[in-house]
Amino acid sequence: MSTATADIHHDPVESNVNYLNSSYGIKSWLLTVDHKRIGLMYLAVITFMFLIGGVAATLMRLNLVEPQGALVEPETYNKLFSTHGIIMVFFFLVPSIPATLGNFLIPIMIGARDVAFPKLNLMSWYIFVTGCIFAMIAIISGGVDTGWTFYPPYSSLYSHTPVVIMALGIFIAGFSSILTGLNFVVTIHKMRAPGMTWFRLPLFIWALYATSLIFILGTPVIAITIFLLGLERLFHVGIFDPAIGGDPLLFQHLFWFYSHPAVYIMILPSMGVISELITAFSRKKIFGYSFVAFSSLAIAVISFVVWGHHMFVTGQSVYAGLVFSVLSFIVAIPSAIKVFNWTATLYKGSISYQAPMLYALGFIGLFTIGGLTGLFLASLATDVHLNGTYFVVAHFHYIMVGGALMGYLGGIHFWWPKITGRMYPDIWARVAAAIVFIGFNLTFFPQFVVGYLGMPRRYAVYSTEFQFLNIMSSAGASVLAVGYAIPLVYLIWSMRYGPPAGRNPWGAKGLEWTTQSPPPTENFDVPPIVTEDAYNYAYAEAPHV
Amino acid sequence: MSEMAAHDAHAAHPPGFAHQFEDAGQQKDAGTLGMWAFLVTEILFFGGMFTSYIIYRSLHLPGFIIGSHLLLVKFGATNTAVLICSSLTMALAIRSAQTGKSKSTIIWWLVLTMILGAAFLALKFTFEWHADYVEHTVPGAFFGFENRPEWGPNAPYVQMFMCFYFFMTGLHALHMVVGLGILTVLVIMTARGKFSSEYYTPLEISGLYWHFVDIVWIFLFPLLYLIGGRYPGS
């Protein structure tokens, strides 16, 4: 890809100094402005938050084995699903790929030394951690029971849980998102290496650019909404209070103005990762580069005008329902375009099945199902029946876990050698990918069925005829948990004992593979100059593993 | 908010150049674009409140007119004028740096801007909010609609209007306070000779922030004080 440093054949004498060992001590991490270290610091925090959210999910699934609740009281169950939702959405999925892989890779992929505002980047991490701390305080002091959606008047006037503390945590974490998005947009606009034109950018960058736009345009709205909710709760009077003419649906409008695009904050970066993985492991140029790139932007823009499909049964006007329905159908098209282009990329490729590719193929399958079931919910008449049931739960888990999380894991496995300089045992990684795929489908496919049967979500106790499917789902969840635990073990193992990876273990294209692994603090020994398009595999020399 | 400006204020030591950039032009462009992107988030942050205001106003118009008439136009108009003056002085402070005027000129304009900003807040807090408190028009448990039979059934919506008044002007005042903090930093930096006609990006992007806060007030003034009319019988 670059001419200045891309000489992967006779590896130049590898310097022993890299961003990991250039300085030592806790202070060298906590005060670092290196985007790579900040990415790793995010990785540590969100992995911790993922474990918290995962524990909550496990307890929920255990409880649902029996219709009357196998484990906990309804009150506790409500806190569990709220904790699961809030942590997974605001403290794991939203920052997952952008803050870890995005932070690590954006400057390297565009050939820059760092992001545009490194200190701001570090500050974003501290803001995020502060948000996490407030969330943890809220959980430790009993947990909130409002669901991640915080609908008033329940959350503002009726709940007896520490809503304000949790809201504050989300509010603060939101500013971290805003500043990260701002940093990325400026970085991608202003920091590209010579020769790195917009249409030579890797699609991962396009995806993160689109994501950053949503961060900037959407997050402030959830911030003000949550802020107003907090004020209403503190002062017992506020603008969503029906007693003084407030409209609870207004909260839902403002909430979903952010929270629907937030779904694309989670899935767009994953789509970017998949574009990288599919091309690297089939050694093909992406099919329809500009269609994939612009579909990311189209998704980001259209995602802002579809939020009303969350409100088809809430008493929103019929006419608004029709408008939002047609707009929701439109957002399906760019996603479909992506799936078809990825599939076409495989045509006549040279496909290998290392672990990251398994995740990528798993992603395409699960995202296809997740996306198509979205049509059921964009269609007004079926949504009336399915809204608020387990069908919705299954649909968005296919997108957020089957899609976003698979992409995240695939990306982590793909760039792990670059991040740590070491390989993990590929066979274990393949096993884990297969277990995640099987466990995931076992967990969530039954939920489509139980949803159409009419089981509402967020029920601590339920009707006995739904029990069989719930047991299936819980059984699948335990398989899924194993699938998540395995990578945690071998990835940590590999950091110390894994064999050295070399610059480019996958024979992949892209500036990040031209620098040493792990990269030096300034990313490149010589600032790169870009002379060719992304994914130019047809002109690659044979990889050197 | 202040983070952006404060960050750049810190990052930009003379020659004001940070290592990740290629040249000073790139750095300045990055800073300006960053600030504008931040102001877009601010537009949407306040936008959430403006959207709510528009919707409720269309639903509860009579109550909102009564509420609007509780506010005194003279304070609102004076404060608008004060803020416009402060925007001018801010623009002139930047211009002085741009054209290479002396440190003391820049500081003089900055301090004048701060004085005007402080005057705005003083007027807001002492004459307006305090009076509201005395007259029980602050929403909440002490909201005095029992004393105002003329509001009749609109009383809840008057309270809704006052919620908007306090949340919106409160958030605006908070931004003013942050702005004063930024200006203080700028005064110190100017005094230490950090700026020149070659390098004044922190001044410039802080100015953007200050003008933005002014724009918010330009909309708040008619929306809160004037709308519904002040003519007899309105």
Added chain:
Amino acid sequence: MIGLAQTGLQSAAALALMPFQPPAASSIAGDVDQLYYLLSAITIFFSVLIFSIIFYFMVKYRRRSEDEIPPETHTSMALELTWTIIPSLICVVLFVWASALYVRESRPPANATEIFVIGKQWMWHLQHPEGPREINELHVPVNVPVKITMTSQDVIHDFYVPAFRVKKDALPGRYTSLWFDPTEIGTYHLFCAQYCGTDHGEMIGWIYVMSAKDYAAWLAGGEKTESMAQQGERLFTQYGCIECHVAGGGGRAPSLAGLYGQPEKLASGETRVVDEALIRQAILVPNSVHVPNYQPIMPTYQGQLNEEQILDLIAYVKSLGSQERNGK
């Protein structure tokens, strides 16, 4: 080992017996199911298509040697347009079909009997116009369209009957409505489908769809109660409404006879149809719907009447709708 096999067999049996859709017991349920089948067919078709193409490519184009460099393929505009336009057309069909059905669902037939529902943490309070009140149970005759008008006393709830494929939020401070025409005699789940707090999962009930004869017997069998309209009439006198809203006109306020369902010109210049929402608004914020030719002197009844009493008054005003209208 045998135990495992037995468990497996039992599971298989359970799967085979398990229904994949809830009973379809309303006039609209069959139509929603048809749309659902179409959507399922589309989902299965495209999933199978994508899965098989990927699988085929995976096998056919597997990497055969480490230094294999595949040939370049070029983007095809024709292909891109094909897979943009075909999904778009499918979406248009789905949108039109689903929306037509939704609009139908949103327009209750004129002859529907009306049931009033109040949601409160954590029970459903249902009220027949004839008087009987029910908690978490609703008895309705088969093949008679029913319109549910509902509100909530506290947080947002949601009235959901899977067998009828209908659902609507019950909101505090507002009326929402849904309707269904039960076509099958039977007992069906009623769920709250909007999270409403601790016992959300137990805010459930049953809908009993009965033959006309059984329903008449059920109505007769309960203890005698006043109809909602009668209770409303009592409140109308008790709260002094009758002193101004003099029947036959001539009072300080307009007569309410024959008003329901009619468009009414307000002093603001707006014309609105007198419906439940408007009557509720008139009781709680009178001057917002003040009509010309009268002084805006009506006091608010906010805080004096509870949701049930407001519904009774509405029922009373509606009962006046059938009477002769004697001028304003």
Added chain:
Amino acid sequence: MSDHTEQGAHGHVVPIGVYIAVFLSLMVLTALTTGVAYIDLGAWNTVVALAIAVVKMLLVVLFFMHVKYAHGLTKIVVICGFFWLGIMITLSLSDELTRGWEMNPIGWTGMIPFLHHLLS
């Protein structure tokens, strides 16, 4: 190639006369908007007040904030901000102002009094 050389390190120096003219216009418009509120224009009071506010905003954005002299990207960013605000307001209103429609045989024409109501 990144687009960072369009403007360079030196911003456009706005003549002092322009600043003074903008400032005076803003003051006059403030007086005007206050004065108009005391005249009964019916629904037009709101329109005039908002129109004046928009003009004032444009003056500040274009001159004090130098957008008139900035390169295209800045302009796009500013327009995006207001465009997205427009999306939020329009689509929220599309629900809130059409709630009565479903049970209301007046139908689409019902929108006219709603618009009137919104502006008055």
